[in-house]
Amino acid sequence: MGSSCGRVCWKWRSPLRRLAGFSRLLSTAALAPQICVVGSGPAGFYTTQHLLKHHRLARVDIYEKLPVPFGLVRFGVAPDHPEVKSYGAEDNRILGIPGENLSGVYSARAFVGWYNGLPENRDLKPDLSSETAVVLGQGNVALDVARVLLSPLDILRKTDITEGSLAAIACSKVKRVWLVGRRGPLQVAFTIKELREMINLPGTRPLLAPADFTGLGDVIKDVPRPRKRLTELMVKSALEKPGEKEAGRWASATKEWGLKFRRSPLEVLSAADGKQARGIRIAVTRLEGSGESARAVPTGEVEELECGLILSSIGYRSLPLDSAIPFDPKLGIIPNSLGRVQGEPGLYCSGWVKRGPTGVIITTMNDSFDTAQSVLEDLQTGVLHLSSSKEGFKSVRSILHSRGVHPVTFSDWEKIDAAEVARGKLAGKPREKIVDPQEMLQLISH
Structure with missing residues (x-):
């Protein structure tokens, strides 16, 4: 778990590589599913939004490899087009x-x-x-x-x-x-x-x-x-x-x-x-x-x-997450049916790793809602066998601590955000992005 920064972002931080909205169910009880979403870009957030809106007991933790959230919304195509930034795969052709x-x-x-x-x-x-x-x-x-x-x-x-x-x-x-x-x-x-x-x-x-x-x-x-x-x-x-x-x-x-x-x-x-x-x-x-x-x-x-x-x-393409997870290198996607990863019950995908590198944010939003709906349907029909022995973030947190990895929380991100906005204001800009992860970590350590 962890990466070059050595931190996890707000109960975030991808244990491997950030993909566009990759989710796995880690449950505590049948009526209160704990859901892990890997990737804090639009696919991850829209999937989370739909889950929380339609399942009032669901607990969702979002993991991100960087100390800052929002994926392509922050790092997308053009700074003068914040409303249409449109790429989210990790590699290029x-x-x-x-x-x-x-x-x-x-x-x-x-x-x-x-x-x-x-x-x-x-x-x-x-x-x-x-x-x-x-x-x-x-x-x-x-x-x-x-x-x-x-x-x-x-x-x-x-x-x-x-x-x-x-x-x-x-x-x-x-x-x-x-x-x-x-x-x-x-x-x-x-x-x-x-x-x-x-x-x-x-x-x-x-x-x-x-x-x-x-x-x-x-x-x-x-x-x-x-x-x-x-x-x-x-x-x-x-x-x-x-x-x-x-x-x-x-x-x-x-x-x-x-x-x-x-x-x-x-x-x-x-x-x-x-x-x-x-x-x-x-x-x-x-x-x-x-x-x-x-x-x-x-x-x-x-x-x-x-x-x-x-x-x-x-064009862009997604990268495989792990050898244990199916991946089609030709199409650059995880084989799936409506977001359900083939042969992996409880594992779902969303965003470009689900459908390929096409579309903009509105496309990703609808696609993410579809994946979240598949999760909800599987919860309702009992396809997912939830177990109280799986502790969700509690278990992840203990693993992180044992490896000396300290999560970056959402409150920590707010400190980074405030510093960027303040620096931007001095220059007459919306924000001045901090590009060095170590500098971000120093900001939140004070």
Whole structure:
């Protein structure tokens, strides 16, 4: 039990690795089940909320590996979008191409963790000395990363971005960001809100090639409304003459971003020293099929993009919790039925480890309610054999104490929270996140 911090967070702290809302029943009596939820992100909290709301005798303890709660709500996608932060898996998909380990190449997950104050990424030190950055991927995370790279400092200063990240971005030479996708405009994964904000970002102009959007007006007539509205916005920005105000803003812009479609990464190119990325070689693709099922097939044509910063935003995946717990490495999920872990009575899962890395917080909320409902149904029907010999947190606490691990309580977190808010107030920000777990622990030890 325990981890690098040596503490457990408010009766929290994951005994192994934090997954998005992993729960096991540790019971004391048939009418008063004790439930353990591992992971204090949205999946864990929403599961807990539903259990407590619908079972008045239930006792739920939430365990978290860090001294601070809330998972992706705290460490999610963009500091200027606290309401839509949207990742919760612990690992990222690799590109699987030569050169991806060169300096200047980072996963979007690590980059996001860096500017959001995730302790494990606090020492990332991304190289922002290149004028051009390439983001591999065309989802909301990709757009958020591009927006943070290009946003005016006055906007970022009002968010809870970390002090170190803000200082690094203030010295950034990046003035152009390409978002590269294997497929076409009809398959982008970002949403209209994020696209509109990117188009209207002060000091920047969009680079959308008219040829990519010509003729799409007829194609989108029968697609679902969200996809239709999103595509119409791209078509308008690419093909229609901008209004006077917009044209003036774009003409004076010092930074720019663009979408490159039907391009698939082949190799990260190294500089003369063999250590630093200088560009990326990409295959030009064509689409076979249509809609969401369209596949990108290489045409044989190859292009190169000069860039010193490459961010991979091609998706996230969960990691296995323990060898004793089923895990599907291909899908990155724990095999389950409505949250019930296959072959493990009393064990449940929620969040991305349950369904895979898709959706945002509202998706996770509904998914977590479904898992909690499965727990409640199993309690009601007697599927779960509860025993008074299992002591719940009392038993866990004795194990922790025997190992010299001292839990961080919710009251302890409130001290950390107050310190962060106070530091933020001095800087005119919502909070100044503490990124060093040892510093957090020192705060609560006084």
